[in-house]
Amino acid sequence: MTILDSKGRLFGKFNILDLGAALVILLVIFGIFFFPGTTGSVAQVGVTTKPVEIDLIVRGLNVRDPQQLFDQGLTKGGKTNVIIRNQPHGTINIKSARLLPRTVLVPQPDGSVKEMPDPKTNNFSTDMLLTLDGRATITNNGPVMGSSKLKIGVPIELDGFNYNFNASVIDIRVKDKS
Incomplete structure (x- = not known):
């Protein structure tokens, strides 16, 4: 059994493009929830x-x-x-x-x-x-x-x-x- 077949499927089951798109979506969701940026609270201590x-x-x-x-x-x-x-x-x-x-x-x-x-x-x-x-x-x-x-x-x-x-x-x- 080959890793990548002639149709671009990984192990004959997963299309490599679909797998890449799913990985990008998961990384975006991970980035949104775990690294939200600087849009947090406007309350500042010591101002x-x-x-x-x-x-x-x-x-x-x-x-x-x-x-x-x-x-x-x-x-x-x-x-x-x-x-x-x-x-x-x-x-x-x-x-x-x-x-x-x-x-x-x-x-x-x-x-x-x-x-x-x-x-x-x-x-x-x-x-x-x-x-x-x-x-x-x-x-x-x-x-x-x-x-x-x-x-x-x-x-x-x-x-x-x-x-x-x-x-x-x-x-x-x-x-x-x-």
Whole structure:
């Protein structure tokens, strides 16, 4: 009796391709259950969580009545839903929100440049500065909210009852008090 016959069967009973496929399936199942990877618990021992203040800048938000947005949505002491790098984080406190004046640079006859109020050719474009107050996990690479790193320049989406817009992080302050 030969080990491999002319039809590719092992000992005349098992097809070698079927045996190889069964072995691959068993190895995959073994790998899934005995080596699951790094998707375990998110609870970490010894990680420090501290309060942070995040300054956001919003440029060119198209809104008909910015004051109504502040009165009904972005109120000081209110809350907003935050999405960081397309990952929902949850609600966070609004510490302050203020409109920034629209300005243009105007060259002067002596060669200098002055910043002057914009003549408001576009009445619906608004700039604002927001400060959010929340808690972040402090790592060696900086603060982390949810599963997203907070860094200057990171886009954050703010979502509320009557608004949904993007802002950019311009400053992060980690407070010492827990």
